[in-house]
Amino acid sequence: MSTPADVAARGSITHVIFDMDGLLLDTEKFYTEVQEIILARFNKTFDWSLKAKMMGRKAIEAARIFVEESGISDSLSAEDFLVERESMLQDLFPTSELMPGASRLIKHLHAKNIPICIATGTHTRHYDLKTQRHRELFSLMHHIVRGDDPEVKQGKPAPDGFLAAARRFKDGPVDPQKVLVFEDAPSGVLAAKNAGMNVVMVPDPRLDISHQDVADQILTSLIDFKPEEWGLPPFEDSN
Numbered sequence: 723m724s725t726p727a728d729v730a731a732r733g734s735i736t737h738v739i740f741d742m743d744g745l746l747l748d749t750e751k752f753y754t755e756v757q758e759i760i761l762a763r764f765n766k767t768f769d770w771s772l773k774a775k776m777m778g779r780k781a782i783e784a785a786r787i788f789v790e791e792s793g794i795s796d797s798l799s800a801e802d803f804l805v806e807r808e809s810m811l812q813d814l815f816p817t818s819e820l821m822p823g824a825s826r827l828i829k830h831l832h833a834k835n836i837p838i839c840i841a842t843g844t845h846t847r848h849y850d851l852k853t854q855r856h857r858e859l860f861s862l863m864h865h866i867v868r869g870d871d872p873e874v875k876q877g878k879p880a881p882d883g884f885l886a887a888a889r890r891f892k893d894g895p896v897d898p899q900k901v902l903v904f905e906d907a908p909s910g911v912l913a914a915k916n917a918g919m920n921v922v923m924v925p926d927p928r929l930d931i932s933h934q935d936v937a938d939q940i941l942t943s944l945i946d947f948k949p950e951e952w953g954l955p956p957f958e959d960s961n
């Protein structure tokens with residue numbers, strides 16, 4: 723785990739890549755809700771150790787983990803699970819709220835001309851539903867890499883999404899050591915490290931602490947992020 727001081731010694735951060743689900747948008751709860759409903763039909767309960775394995779991954783990869791680890795793959799295929807959850811998610815995603823501190827951080831970095839973008843495991847159709855109430859804020863991103871992007875051959879924890887994102891900046895490809903990634907999921911933190919980047923993890927408090935030993939910094943909320951620790955321009959306001 724490198725600390726912000728290590729990074730500052732190595733040379734500051736010049737570009738930022740945001741994960742989306744669970745980091746910028748409070749959407750992981752929708753996945754959990756729907757998975758609990760489906761598992762209840764099999765008299766099974768959904769727990770956070772399974773959630774930790776699914777978060778951040780491409781839909782079909784997460785679905786395979788879900789049906790196999792829940793022991794229901796003989797009754798429900800990964801593909802059928804995705805079909806069954808779709809109608810419930812279609813209703814939930816348009817109500818997505820921003821995570822605390824997300825808007826302030828995005829606006830701050832954009833105002834200070836720090837290039838920012840998103841690399842998410844979510845595919846385009848779900849991305850549009852989740853962000854439809856936040857278009858103006860998300861328009862501040864230089865680009866968006868989604869789970870169905872042709873350059874993303876493998877989902878997180880593979881580095882494909884973050885490497886594609888680093889390539890697409892105006893002055894890309896950016897040296898991975900100059901990139902700071904914000905993530906909420908163990909798979910995403912691993913993907914960022916596999917890409918050679920620095921990563922701040924903002925984990926759900928229900929995630930087991932054993933998943934917090936790979937990230938370079940752990941925060942309980944984006945509100946607690948101090949840009950100056952990473953060589954980025956400090957906030958001017960106090961809150």
Ligand SMILES: O=P(O)(O)OC[C@@H](O)CO
Nearest residue numbers: 742743778779842843844
């Ligand atoms: O935006 P991210 O966190 O990559 O999530 C995608 C989706 O797999 C939800 O877990």
Ligand SMILES: [Mg+2]
Nearest residue numbers: 741743744906
């Ligand atoms: Mg996430």
